[in-house]
Amino acid sequence: MVVRYKVTLAYDGTQFAGFQLQPNQRTVQGVIEKALMIMAKSSRIPVSGSGRTDSGVHALGQVIHFDFPFLLPAEKMLKALNSLLPLDVKVVACEIAESNFHARYNTTGKKYRYRVNLDYYTNPFTRFYTGHWKYSLDVKKVQIAVKDYIGTHDFTSFAASGGSIKNKVRTIYASTVHFDQPNNELIFEFYGDGFLYNMVRIMVGVLLEIGNGRRALHDIPRLYAVKDRRQARLTAAASGLYLEKVYYGDGPADQIK
């Protein structure tokens, strides 16, 4: 009898070739499956994540599930995993889940964070943990434009082209920006029912261009209409992106549905 676990992870994506298992690459899924094999003294225990993250992308609250061959109290599982995992991955929460819980299929929403350092020269201490915008930027314009993402829109212009997903309509429940003055950083948060490949990084790129005056203040509605990836141009760097939280019917938007 196997036991299904739901585990929440934080990781520094800098030294990973992304979340998803790949042969001969160091991946988050790979180091977790390796730790589980050691714990269970078994063959491979497949891990499913709420979604992939790219190389260099971080997580504060990635969620995974897996079936373990015997029962361990959740607190013991957390402790054992943290003692076996490398220091750039940490289990922040662990619980025993229903046997039909699925980290990917059951999601009802996700929240991403994106940090942009605004120093002229790259900050040595945040180079792996922020994007970087060295051009002038009008924070007020960004604060106004960021609200244009709220609501249900066709995000075709904001998705990496190709891919098998046909329906590019997504709903954004919250879209905010905070200017962290002491660190000279913009911190974006986007909470929605789902996100397309590279979508957050493209959304941020568009906002930075609006802040710099390279785009009209309300260029975002025009981008929904044209459905053309090339018109959104920039993809902000992977290093600034954090998967902050994954929701399973427990998000603010779930309460009002």
Added chain:
Amino acid sequence: MVVRYKVTLAYDGTQFAGFQLQPNQRTVQGVIEKALMIMAKSSRIPVSGSGRTDSGVHALGQVIHFDFPFLLPAEKMLKALNSLLPLDVKVVACEIAESNFHARYNTTGKKYRYRVNLDYYTNPFTRFYTGHWKYSLDVKKVQIAVKDYIGTHDFTSFAASGGSIKNKVRTIYASTVHFDQPNNELIFEFYGDGFLYNMVRIMVGVLLEIGNGRRALHDIPRLYAVKDRRQARLTAAASGLYLEKVYYGDGPADQIK
């Protein structure tokens, strides 16, 4: 005619084998001398720092000097160096100095910062930027004990043994600790006329043991008296240490002398 420059640097020490030039190692001095040679199209231009920092130790305000073979406005020098240096070193200030200015011999004081993360498990995002203390800690005790460093004392117990420096008396002008609650970190600052090898890291190790109750609250005066490195035990990790500022007659303590 050569021109002497005084340059202030910030660097992330994680990927350096320390400040000082070493054959076949990546050092801060090494990458700066390489950039200067490219700029001047010349042979080696020796760089002098205010002092060494060990592998993994960071700087927010390390100061160096060097003689450049021709005059460049300070702003141009800053820009040229930043365009040639790797992203983990940044020039934060640059000025043309008197020809007898010496980054090491003219120092009147230094300020160090030390960050300690207090989470039970290592934080993936700060593992290279803080020390780590997973045991219980009474912040109040640390706040009281940290004041015992203020004044002029014999720091023999707080210096790595060996070395050629005979006089181990140093004056600490300011010794503080701040508890950063959101990040669950202690941030120490020590400002003094000079520091012995590993002295700050040993001072922090003693404070952490006091906070944990492994030492008496006022064990520091006893350590001055015994003059025995072995009794100070712990050396806190290099990753938490930052050379914050170097003074040249311009520090708070210089005003009252």
